Amino acid sequence: ATAAYKDPSKSIRVRINDLMERMSLSEKIGQMTQIDRSRATTDVMSNYCIGNQPKPGDRTPHNFSSRKWIMTINKLQEAALATRLGIPMLYAIDAVHGHNYAYRSTIFPHNIGAATALEARATGVRYVFSPTIAVCRDPRWGRCYESYSEDPALVKLMTETMIAGLEGDIPPNYSIKGVPFVETGQTKVAACAKHFVGDGGTSGGVDRGNAEMPWKELATVHLPPYSTAILKGVASVMLSYSSWNGQKMHANRRLVTGLLKTRLKFRGFVISDFDGIDKIKDANYSYSVEAGISAGIDMVMTPYEFRKFIRTLTYQVEKGIIPMTRIDDAVARILRVKFTMGLFENPYADVEMGSQLGSEEHRELAREAVRKSLVLLKNDDTGRRGPSLPLPKYGAKILVAGTHANNLGYQCGGWTMQWQGQSGNNITQGTTILSAIASTVDPSTEVLYSVDPSAELIELGNFSHAIVVVGEVPYAEFDGDNGNLTIPEPGLTTISNVCDRVVSCVVVLVSGRPLVLEPHLLSKIHALVAAWLPGTEGQGVADLLFGDWPFTGRLPRTWFKRVVLLPINVGDRNYLPLFPFGFGLT
Ligand SMILES: OC[C@@H]1[C@@H](O)[C@H](O)[C@@H](O)c2nc(-c3ccccc3)cn21
Numbered sequence: 001a002t003a004a005y006k007d008p009s010k011s012i013r014v015r016i017n018d019l020m021e022r023m024s025l026s027e028k029i030g031q032m033t034q035i036d037r038s039r040a041t042t043d044v045m046s047n048y049c050i051g052n053q054p055k056p057g058d059r060t061p062h063n064f065s066s067r068k069w070i071m072t073i074n075k076l077q078e079a080a081l082a083t084r085l086g087i088p089m090l091y092a093i094d095a096v097h098g099h100n101y102a103y104r105s106t107i108f109p110h111n112i113g114a115a116t117a118l119e120a121r122a123t124g125v126r127y128v129f130s131p132t133i134a135v136c137r138d139p140r141w142g143r144c145y146e147s148y149s150e151d152p153a154l155v156k157l158m159t160e161t162m163i164a165g166l167e168g169d170i171p172p173n174y175s176i177k178g179v180p181f182v183e184t185g186q187t188k189v190a191a192c193a194k195h196f197v198g199d200g201g202t203s204g205g206v207d208r209g210n211a212e213m214p215w216k217e218l219a220t221v222h223l224p225p226y227s228t229a230i231l232k233g234v235a236s237v238m239l240s241y242s243s244w245n246g247q248k249m250h251a252n253r254r255l256v257t258g259l260l261k262t263r264l265k266f267r268g269f270v271i272s273d274f275d276g277i278d279k280i281k282d283a284n285y286s287y288s289v290e291a292g293i294s295a296g297i298d299m300v301m302t303p304y305e306f307r308k309f310i311r312t313l314t315y316q317v318e319k320g321i322i323p324m325t326r327i328d329d330a331v332a333r334i335l336r337v338k339f340t341m342g343l344f345e346n347p348y349a350d351v352e353m354g355s356q357l358g359s360e361e362h363r364e365l366a367r368e369a370v371r372k373s374l375v376l377l378k379n380d381d382t383g384r385r386g387p388s389l390p391l392p393k394y395g396a397k398i399l400v401a402g403t404h405a406n407n408l409g410y411q412c413g414g415w416t417m418q419w420q421g422q423s424g425n426n427i428t429q430g431t432t433i434l435s436a437i438a439s440t441v442d443p444s445t446e447v448l449y450s451v452d453p454s455a456e457l458i459e460l461g462n463f464s465h466a467i468v469v470v471g472e473v474p475y476a477e478f479d480g481d482n483g484n485l486t487i488p489e490p491g492l493t494t495i496s497n498v499c500d501r502v503v504s505c506v507v508v509l510v511s512g513r514p515l516v517l518e519p520h521l522l523s524k525i526h527a528l529v530a531a532w533l534p535g536t537e538g539q540g541v542a543d544l545l546f547g548d549w550p551f552t553g554r555l556p557r558t559w560f561k562r563v564v565l566l567p568i569n570v571g572d573r574n575y576l577p578l579f580p581f582g583f584g585l586t
Contacts, residue, residue, distance in 0.1 A: 003022070004018035005022070008344070020328060023085065025317060025318075027083075029314055031334050032298060032334065033302060033309060034271065035306045037072075039303065039306070045083070046079070066122045066123045066357045070351055073123070073349055074349055087335075090126055090334075091124065091126055092127040092129060093120065093128060093129070094128070094129045095119070095125070095189075096129070097116075099116060099125070102122075103417070104358040106365075106366050107428065108537075109370055109373045110145060111148065111162055112366070114165040114166070115361075116166065117166045119358070121186055121188075121353050122353045122357040123357060125189065126190060130162075131148075131158075133194070134195065134199045134200035135151070138201075138202075138204065138567040139513040139560070140205035140566060142205075142478055142479060142481040143207060144512060145532065146415075149556040149557055151556070152220070155224075159229050160228050163228075163232035168182065169183075170232055174233065178231075178264065179267045180235040180340055182233075182235055182341035184341060184345070185342070186350050186353055190337055192234070193229035193238070196226060196240055196249060196255075197244070197249065197255060198222045198244050201221065207477050208241035210244075210245070210246060211243065212246075213244075226260065233268075234268060235269070236268050241273050248280050250276045250280050250291075250292050251295050253294060260296070267336065268336070270299070271298065272302075273301060275301070275303070277292040277300055277302070289309065289312045290321055290322060293326060297330075298329070299330070299334060370531075370540025371544055371552075372552060372553060374530065374534075375555055376585040377584075378522070378527055379528075382504050383503075388504040389545065391465055391545050392445070392546075393445060394444050395442075396441070396465055397463050397465075398441070398445060398447045399448055399461060399466040399467070400434055400450075401453050401494055401498050402470040402508075403491060404469040404470055408432050408536065409422040409424045410423060410474065411433060411538055412474070413510075413512055413533035414475050414480065414512070415476050420474060430535070431539050433531075435538065437467065440543070440546045452490050452494050454497075458497065458502065459501055463502050465504045466506065468498050468505065468508070470492075470494055471488070471511040472512060473488065485515050486515065487511075495524070500524060506526065507527070507528050510531050510534070514579075529544070530553075530559075550586055553584050554584035555579060555583045555584060558579075558580060559579035559583070570582070
């Protein structure tokens with residue numbers, strides 16, 4: 001007869017219990033181990049290593065078609081299924097604004113759900129390390145663009161739609177609160193709410209820093225999105241590298257086991273960040289393993305040193321340092337997600353899904369998201385001809401300038417093809433802002449592009465309009481921590497050079513966050529658009545610049561005046577922003 005755990009007609013509780021009874025300690029610990037793809041050879045998979053994710057910046061070969069992805073992942077799955085109990089492995093990746101490590105995928109403005117799930121499944125990926133539900137309270141933080149907002153209510157709202165987009169809509173009569181839910185079938189993936197908790201509240205916005213605040217602030221500002229994620233059936237929660245009042249989140253048993261698992265009743269699995277356990281206490285690995293596992297970590301992202309992890313944890317269980325009940329809790333949570341998402345019944349990737357990667361439909365969706373995310377901050381009347389925007393399509397002579405006008409990598413930002421993002425137009429497929437402008441105007445309009453035009457070129461060209469596209473170069477995580485938040489050169493100089501000489505000057509700022517706009521600079525700019533990190537579909541920017549679509553976007557975070565005044569967030573007393581939370585001209 002078929003073993004109960006392999007019988008989908010049995011309840012998940014019965015399947016978990018049956019399988020757990022059969023598992024050896026090493027098979028249980030194998031389920032708790034997540035390794036890097038580059039280490040997942042067939043014989044290593046016999047250690048039941050269940051998850052693989054390319055480390056950030058993993059040089060996923062450009063020629064990796066969705067078919068090649070699927071073959072690679074299916075081969076790993078084959079090895080996992082060939083083991084004694086045949087527990088399928090769960091392949092994970094960072095898909096934070098589309099399937100951003102897959103060549104030719106659609107890159108969205110951040111955190112889009114259903115389409116990202118489809119593009120992940122197009123390559124055989126079943127688990128994504130998103131959404132980031134951080135509440136970024138200080139734009140000096142290099143991950144602020146991964147956060148929806150400084151306002152917990154807005155982050156909660158977005159979390160709700162994002163978890164449903166990735167995992168599917170949790171059925172109204174779904175058993176008990178906190179139990180993970182992932183639709184079976186070909187279109188959804190397991191999600192990961194991250195990083196628990198307070199990653200966006202560190203002092204000075206220092207990545208992996210210390211969130212120094214009373215419990216009340218943690219509970220009212222940073223915690224609320226987790227209650228929403230749990231209610232929506234999120235499959236996993238990733239812990240933050242950061243600390244709360246000096247205690248590492250990866251070792252915080254009171255918040256992970258006491259609050260998240262017990263009080264909030266989270267029944268999915270808790271995963272560490274990359275080598276997050278190792279960072280609990282440098283040079284004392286066994287202490288770190290004991291502290292992290294005892295705190296409540298269920299799956300350990302130990303990409304390379306997994307043999308050391310397995311050896312250490314096995315020793316600690318055999319010596320009774322870690323009780324078997326803790327191991328069983330971790331494994332039961334992991335198995336619950338795998339059973340719920342139908343991974344046992346449907347372990348292999350489906351080549352049929354390949355066409356979803358970078359599909360026209362998704363690119364249209366991304367273009368719509370770009371249109372809705374742009375925020376118009378200024379649109380002055382330039383005297384005789386009225387405000388600069390919308391720009392004319394007919395009979396104009398337009399100068400396009402700036403480092404970000406013709407650079408697909410720059411408009412995508414970090415977490416794109418490489419962990420830190422890249423520069424250039426062939427990093428993947430998409431539409432630059434320049435090519436979008438060129439294809440939007442009528443042939444009667446002349447468009448001239450110069451990345452950093454000289455004074456004489458500008459004066460001799462007698463342009464009727466100028467569009468200057470500048471901003472931040474790509475960054476991720478701590479590489480993006482920034483204490484001055486000025487518009488990087490040569491952008492600042494290009495703005496002055498052009499806007500001092502062209503009567504109608506539109507500046508498009510491509511950045512992951514608000515940047516300093518000195519009054520004298522702002523006075524030269526006739527129209528100012530915050531474009532954030534639009535991704536591959538630059539057409540969405542031209543749609544608004546030329547009036548094919550209206551500006552509707554509003555600021556999801558305060559546009560501060562000066563860095564010395566940070567942090568400044570909606571709801572603060574004596575709130576004195578340059579542009580307030582929710583601001584946006586139409
Ligand atoms: O990519 C996996 C996870 C990702 O999901 C987390 O949000 C993020 O904090 C993270 N940083 C690293 C990472 C950073 C530097 C060196 C090596 C690894 C790895 N990861």
